[in-house]
Amino acid sequence: IFLDGLAASTLDEPGLCAQQPLRRRGTRYLRLRLPAQLTTHGHPNCLYTRIRMLSVLALSTIAQLTLREKLAQQPHTMPPAECDALRKLYNAAGGASWKRNDKWMSREPCCSWFGVECLSAECIPGFCAGHVREVRLAGNSLRGTMPIELSQLSMIEELDLANSDGLSGTMPIHLVHLTKLRVLSLGHSRMSGTIMPALSGLDVLNELRLEESAISGTIPPELCADARDAVHVFGVDRSPISGTMPLSCFRKLQLHELGLSHTDISGTLPPQALTCTMFTRFSLMHCRLRRPIHPLCHT
Numbered sequence: 001i002f003l004d005g006l007a008a009s010t011l012d013e014p015g016l017c018a019q020q021p022l023r024r025r026g027t028r029y030l031r032l033r034l035p036a037q038l039t040t041h042g043h044p045n046c047l048y049t050r051i052r053m054l055s056v057l058a059l060s061t062i063a064q065l066t067l068r069e070k071l072a073q074q075p076h077t078m079p080p081a082e083c084d085a086l087r088k089l090y091n092a093a094g095g096a097s098w099k100r101n102d103k104w105m106s107r108e109p110c111c112s113w114f115g116v117e118c119l120s121a122e123c124i125p126g127f128c129a130g131h132v133r134e135v136r137l138a139g140n141s142l143r144g145t146m147p148i149e150l151s152q153l154s155m156i157e158e159l160d161l162a163n164s165d166g167l168s169g170t171m172p173i174h175l176v177h178l179t180k181l182r183v184l185s186l187g188h189s190r191m192s193g194t195i196m197p198a199l200s201g202l203d204v205l206n207e208l209r210l211e212e213s214a215i216s217g218t219i220p221p222e223l224c225a226d227a228r229d230a231v232h233v234f235g236v237d238r239s240p241i242s243g244t245m246p247l248s249c250f251r252k253l254q255l256h257e258l259g260l261s262h263t264d265i266s267g268t269l270p271p272q273a274l275t276c277t278m279f280t281r282f283s284l285m286h287c288r289l290r291r292p293i294h295p296l297c298h299t
Contacts, residue, residue, distance in 0.1 A: 142166060214239070219244075
């Protein structure tokens with residue numbers, strides 16, 4: 001509990017000590033009435049109340065300082081490089097014209113910026129601890145490129161910059177350093193380049209969304225290598241992707257969503273793909289895959 005203001009006392013009704021709240025930095029915090037039996041001689045006496053409130057304020061101040069010192073000593077205190085990476089993203093992707101850029105580039109902790117979530121974040125005014133865990137700015141009118149400094153977000157698990165048709169450039173090779181990344185969503189943008197085989201080094205990446213982007217080339221079989229966790233969601237609908245869908249991706253039977261519609265993906269579906277009991281979305285319209293699709297997979 002943090003108190004930033006004290007109340008000034010005035011006499012109100014007989015036997016009561018009325019507290020009229022003061023404002024400090026435009027915020028109202030407390031209204032208190034003290035029964036007369038807690039005062040001396042049956043007359044209102046607010047000295048007791050003042051002393052108690054001062055004690056609470058002193059304790060809260062000590063608590064803030066203690067927490068600040070504790071957070072500063074923790075090994076997961078946010079490195080300055082992570083905040084700097086977010087600032088670079090703001091500048092490179094036209095942050096001033098985003099639909100929402102609440103608190104971005106302000107003195108507020110980076111963890112409180114719109115679309116940013118931190119891992120084990122503990123915040124007090126002017127200080128915040130915790131690594132960046134998620135950056136979710138989908139549909140926020142990003143316009144520009146992805147800075148290479150995003151590779152500084154060493155603990156990030158989700159990077160969602162989708163639905164921004166002004167986002168262009170190639171997928172930064174430095175993304176392969178984000179070893180904790182589970183979700184990468186760059187669909188519905190003008191991002192170009194190829195699906196890098198090096199992405200297979202992201203062992204926990206299980207959701208890759210590149211729909212309606214300019215990403216081209218083939219699907220690297222390394223994405224479904226036995227040494228890494230299975231990919232659960234894979235979407236490249238309406239993108240200039242070609243080649244074949246690696247059989248290893250079906251062998252693990254872990255795909256929940258597969259979107260290959262309106263692509264040049266070719267080849268033959270393996271029998272295990274035709275059961276479709278594992279799929280929540282299975283989109284193969286207007287692609288060059290051979291073999292009839294099981295009736296349960298018509299969506």
